[in-house]
Amino acid sequence: MYYSYIVIITNGVFQVTPRDQVEKRVAEFLEICRRQGVKATHQRTEILRELAGSEEHPDAETILARVRQRIPAISVDTIYRTLRLLEDKGVIARVGSMRDRTRYDANTDRHHHFLCTECGMIGDFYSDAMDRLPVPREVSEMGIVKGVYVELRGTCRKCKQKTANTDEGRTGAKP
Numbered sequence: 001m002y003y004s005y006i007v008i009i010t011n012g013v014f015q016v017t018p019r020d021q022v023e024k025r026v027a028e029f030l031e032i033c034r035r036q037g038v039k040a041t042h043q044r045t046e047i048l049r050e051l052a053g054s055e056e057h058p059d060a061e062t063i064l065a066r067v068r069q070r071i072p073a074i075s076v077d078t079i080y081r082t083l084r085l086l087e088d089k090g091v092i093a094r095v096g097s098m099r100d101r102t103r104y105d106a107n108t109d110r111h112h113h114f115l116c117t118e119c120g121m122i123g124d125f126y127s128d129a130m131d132r133l134p135v136p137r138e139v140s141e142m143g144i145v146k147g148v149y150v151e152l153r154g155t156c157r158k159c160k161q162k163t164a165n166t167d168e169g170r171t172g173a174k175p
């Protein structure tokens with residue numbers, strides 16, 4: 001069987017999600033709100049739009065800073081409450097288990113993550129093989145598995161480059 005997977009490494013460059021993808025995610029949220037009687041306020045929609053437009057899996061403070069460029073009066077509290085609401089509705093997900101801040105993801109398509117343990121960069125990738133990973137029996141004994149999510153950890157291209165440059169510098173400085 002042939003399969004392949006793509007690793008999207010953002011390389012620290014701000015990556016923008018295609019506009020139709022962003023609007024698709026916003027439309028899904030509006031539909032959920034309509035069905036469940038939740039108010040899709042302007043602020044909530046803008047917070048989701050900001051998150052959906054980023055591939056960086058930003059944390060709450062980054063989202064706040066960006067949304068504030070458009071809605072200066074938005075409060076920290078609104079950001080946190082909205083992120084919780086979006087998470088409860090399954091529109092976004094929490095990402096990562098790094099010791100630092102919680103990051104958020106509006107990509108609801110099934111995917112996995114590559115995480116750089118040095119700079120915290122999180123890249124999405126898609127893999128049929130990983131989607132279909134067999135569940136070990138001992139896990140089945142612990143409970144019912146509803147999904148498989150893989151987080152690969154390593155050093156991103158940018159950080160690797162940085163290290164390589166530093167090493168070169170050191171070597172060069174040697175007498």
Ligand SMILES: [Zn+2]
Pocket residue numbers: 116117118119120121155156157158159160
């Ligand atoms: Zn990195």
Ligand SMILES: [Zn+2]
Pocket residue numbers: 057105107111112113123124
């Ligand atoms: Zn993701």
